[in-house]
Amino acid sequence: MALQAASLVPASFSIPKEGKSSASLRDTTLFGLSFSDTVKSDLTSSALRSKREFHKKFGAVRAQTVATEAPAVKAGAPGGKKTLRKGSVVITGASSGLGLATAKALAETGKWHVIMACRDFLKAERAAKSAGIAKENYSIMHLDLASLDSVRQFVDNFRRSERPLDVLVCNAAVYLPTAKEPTYTAEGFELSVGTNHLGHFLLSRLLLDDLNKSDYPSKRMIIVGSITGLLIKICFGNTNTLAGNVPPKANLGDMRGLAGGLNGLNTSSMIDGGDFDGAKAYKDSKVCNMLTMQEFHRRYHEETGITFASLYPGCIATTGLFREHIPLFRLLFPPFQKFITKGFVSEDEAGKRLAQVVSDPSLTKSGVYWSWNKDSASFENQLSQEASDADKARKVWEISEKLVGLA
Numbered sequence: 264m265a266l267q268a269a270s271l272v273p274a275s276f277s278i279p280k281e282g283k284s285s286a287s288l289r290d291t292t293l294f295g296l297s298f299s300d301t302v303k304s305d306l307t308s309s310a311l312r313s314k315r316e317f318h319k320k321f322g323a324v325r326a327q328t329v330a331t332e333a334p335a336v337k338a339g340a341p342g343g344k345k346t347l348r349k350g351s352v353v354i355t356g357a358s359s360g361l362g363l364a365t366a367k368a369l370a371e372t373g374k375w376h377v378i379m380a381c382r383d384f385l386k387a388e389r390a391a392k393s394a395g396i397a398k399e400n401y402s403i404m405h406l407d408l409a410s411l412d413s414v415r416q417f418v419d420n421f422r423r424s425e426r427p428l429d430v431l432v433c434n435a436a437v438y439l440p441t442a443k444e445p446t447y448t449a450e451g452f453e454l455s456v457g458t459n460h461l462g463h464f465l466l467s468r469l470l471l472d473d474l475n476k477s478d479y480p481s482k483r484m485i486i487v488g489s490i491t492g493l494l495i496k497i498c499f500g501n502t503n504t505l506a507g508n509v510p511p512k513a514n515l516g517d518m519r520g521l522a523g524g525l526n527g528l529n530t531s532s533m534i535d536g537g538d539f540d541g542a543k544a545y546k547d548s549k550v551c552n553m554l555t556m557q558e559f560h561r562r563y564h565e566e567t568g569i570t571f572a573s574l575y576p577g578c579i580a581t582t583g584l585f586r587e588h589i590p591l592f593r594l595l596f597p598p599f600q601k602f603i604t605k606g607f608v609s610e611d612e613a614g615k616r617l618a619q620v621v622s623d624p625s626l627t628k629s630g631v632y633w634s635w636n637k638d639s640a641s642f643e644n645q646l647s648q649e650a651s652d653a654d655k656a657r658k659v660w661e662i663s664e665k666l667v668g669l670a
């Protein structure tokens with residue numbers, strides 16, 4: 264399986280040295296279908312006006328692709344100062360919450376072009392507009408992580424856009440705490456783990472090759488983790504396990520459910536093989552996200568120089584993540600986090616934190632799980648025993664690559 268994974272990276276591959284320019288040739292020979300045709304199918308027939316907007320936008324995407332072919336660093340002013348081209352970052356689930364706030368924070372610097380990888384094109388377009396993101400700083404591409412076909416289609420479309428990939432942010436997630444019965448992705452995986460972990464697992468494995476081809480000085484892959492099941496320093500600056508101990512706790516067990524495909528038919532819909540619990544499924548999926556980041560680091564950091572990182576952005580109690588929770592929870596959760604746990608962070612602040620992990624020159628260390636203290640300074644946090652277990656990480660990786668058809 265390690266061989267399989269390595270085969271994603273072409274043998275002729277060379278790692279660009281920092282600061283040197285080696286503009287990469289991207290695969291432009293994919294399929295006869297045009298990008299606009301593919302995304303068009305996501306638009307409802309009644310949305311003609313937005314469709315026109317989309318075509319305008321799409322035109323802009325194509326026009327911009329030429330400019331991004333420039334080498335990452337080129338000699339600038341006669342003084343010899345080198346200039347860095349705009350970075351190109353893909354953010355999944357950028358249509359709301361943390362993803363949108365991060366897109367905004369990065370776009371505002373003028374140094375980044377954000378590819379918002381979203382399942383709902385019109386929602387993403389409206390969100391970008393109302394966040395005030397300038398149109399030359401973003402484009403939207405369709406991605407539904409609850410369908411592996413869609414993930415593969417996204418990768419094809421992205422490659423055809425001929426943009427470089429400098430940073431990938433796996434941010435999207437669903438949380439279904441009140442669901443009594445499991446629901447499933449297109450391939451029949453329980454929806455939370457299927458979307459949050461397996462969809463991102465396939466996406467990140469496929470895009471590793473593209474990241475590798477980038478000549479940007481600091482290439483990064485970031486998977487948004489959480490406090491779930493972790494040791495974390497929040498309250499009063501002391502290590503405490505309170506938040507990670509709110510039941511139901513994350514636990515992958517022996518992964519018999521995952522190995523069986525989480526389909527709820529001949530196997531459990533839960534990773535550990537237990538009865539369905541939507542909150543636990545989410546927390547388990549976050550543990551998988553953090554294990555995946557570390558496995559990427561172990562397998563690819565040295566070879567590729569890519570920085571692999573995860574983070575806990577703080578408790579962003581106001582986002583759409585809690586949309587499925589009961590109204591009482593949605594009402595009480597923000598003040599509870601603000602005034603009692605003091606773990607609350609606004610969407611804007613959390614967006615700035617994730618934007619730091621994307622672009623701050625001081626956050627280049629790989630394999631790190633970033634957190635922030637109450638003065639909003641970043642620090643390297645410790646992962647819980649389960650989330651830092653190398654054998655578990657390898658097992659999640661190997662089972663996941665079978666499930667998504669990579670092994």
Ligand code: LMG
Nearest residue numbers: 440441498510511542589591592595596598599602603604
């Ligand atoms: C479970 O239910 C489901 O059963 C499970 O299937 C799964 O979905 C899981 O995690 C998801 O949820 C959750 C249920 C019980 O919670 C609710 O949905 C009800 C809403 C409770 C919201 C919690 C916040 C309560 C805050 C109350 C105070 C807010 C006021 C703020 C105003 C400040 C003004 C200054 O959830 C539970 O886990 C039990 C919750 C029981 C609520 C009891 C409230 C106690 C609040 C005080 C806690 C004190 C702890 C302080 C520690 C702070 C450290 C210093």
Ligand code: NDP
Nearest residue numbers: 356358359360361407408409434435436578579582583584
């Ligand atoms: P939101 O619900 O606001 O954002 C989640 C995003 O994921 C939305 O844009 C949503 O799209 C997208 N998404 C959901 N399903 C899919 C799918 N199948 N395909 C593509 N995109 C999808 O929540 P947050 O901003 O809070 O969550 C962002 C990340 O932060 C998550 O990884 C979460 O686990 C993590 N996190 C959040 C914390 C918090 O306190 N809020 C704490 C710790 C971590 P759409 O807009 O179409 O619904």
Ligand code: PMR
Nearest residue numbers: 438440489490491497498505506509545577578579604606
């Ligand atoms: Mg939790 C240090 C205190 C702390 C922090 C930082 C969080 C973060 N939470 C804390 C404490 C508590 N929470 C306590 C004492 C309780 C019992 C009242 C509690 C309850 C609670 C619930 C019911 N908390 C929750 C829920 C959710 O449904 C959220 C969840 O688990 O989503 C998966 C949640 C969260 N608390 C947090 C954070 C960051 C969340 C969102 C979690 C995430 O995305 O992983």
